[in-house]
Amino acid sequence: MTTENLNAGMDLDDNTRSELERAGVIVSQVDSLYNWARGGSVWPLTFGLACCAIEMIASATSRFDISRFGSEVFRPTPRQADLMIVSGTVTKKMAPQVVRIYNQMPEPKWVIAMGACAISGGPFKQGYNVLKGIDRYIPVDVYLPGCPPRPEAVLQSLNYLQEKIRTQDIKSDPAFTKGRRQYPVPEFTGKDLEPPYNPEVWQPPANPNDKPLEKATA
């Protein structure tokens, strides 16, 4: 990132800015500087669920090299990680653990739902044991489709996430105002997960057939 990005959002006229830059002075907002630093060092969690995990590992190896974007530091413990890449099928047995790990991560934290399974259940959606999208329980920042997505796509999703981080406002973003976000851990009751979704982050879509009948009768 260049100084242009750092100087973004300042009410300086161009002459003053270039004069300052020539003198080696960068004038910036705290937000821009802070987001620039955080976006360049997103530490993902070493967290593989299924097939997509292999492509996530591949994105960290020599050919794709995620460290070009500052995210090569995979941390095994959620307490040191910023980014959770939900890589693979989340089953109903695994969903409580995923939410629990999310709860343990410190703020600010982000989630990438990697692969069709993590987004919506994917090819296994018809099964009785597969969660139909991890966004029912935790907020997802970037959806990364594919079955599995290519390592290049992992890098692209990271770029999207960095763009998102760049626009975060420290004063109003929930990551900074709400404290550590923790959501209720679902419980597997043998038949289904209880609760079936977390209403704070997901609501079932409205059924188009449930329209009020006023027009039809009128």
Added chain:
Amino acid sequence: MSSATAIAPNYELIQQDGLETSLLEVSMGPHHPSTHGVFRMDVKLDGETVVDLQPVFGYLHRNHEKLAENMSYLGSMPFTDRLDYFNSMTNNWAYALAAEKLVEIEVPERADYLRVIMAELTRLVNHVSLVGFFINDLGALGTPLLYAFREREKILDLFEQASGARMMCNYFRFGGLRNDVPEGWLDRARDVVDHFPVFLDEYEQLLCENEIILSRTQGVGCLSRDLAISAGITGPMLRASGVNYDIRKVDKYSIYDRFQFRVPYTDGNVGDCYDRFMVRMLEMRESIRILKQALDGIGDGPVLGNAPKVFKPKPAEVYGRVEAPKGELGFYLIADGTPKPYRYRVRPPSLINLTVLRDMCLGQKVADAVIILGSIDIVLGEVDR
């Protein structure tokens, strides 16, 4: 001496050298960097020694078998890719073999050659990645795994050129392959195969006589020949325990009787982690031998026979099996005259090889339990299905 009430109720007290100590229960997983996916081991420890171990799985149960019983025979081919997600080609092959037995479809010769080439390339991918992960479990973070994935990418490029996908190839069809390989593919494959031994030399030099690897793996996790046979272990793990059993030699399915290759196995005195590691290293050399012969012997011709896409087989039951990189992968199908199988059952090598984990881990240190698990070579997609 603390009273028994001060200790959690489930912990049992044991007497050792006149001191009362309690066993430590550790739940390793399902989120654990070294458990190869979402696998959990409930370990009871006396100090650092494993006194009991209970594997817990089912965290990746994706209803593979029930989904397959509700769709046409060909429809579950893409799902087999996701069983053992390192080796989609051999999974495809085992399923195609079972279905071809059911409806008696002939496979053209060129397709058979390409199947052998794909399966042996898959074996290289699997073993090279496994060794990388295994050394990773030992604590050598990075280097061997990065080398392994560098080579893996070259083979995945070949898969992508042939099938369009890196990992989930979905390349096999009943009676052959979906499409022929593109022009120049065989030359590129020959190039990769010719250069692979150079990498293997480097890899062996780096690892096989490494002092740390020797002291961490030799004598650790021994599996006796008798236990291996009676537990139904297959694949490199069985051969490391001293049994000369390879389905490529026993069944001679497809055209494996045309190739000269040896089956590496040990004398069965030890059967430890080092043996399992070495058997895989040697198997890669043999795979390269098969690949060279197959690339020389392949001729022109069609790659897909006359097989209908939807068929209603007569009521029958079949079992098709191949030597997958992890062991015997079998598909058992019962047909009832409808376009869907009445029963669809997978015989996963990973799950059955995992059954001896407890026997191998008892009495070992907890750090060794991790590498014993690594040496079994499991993939949770196949264990839980």
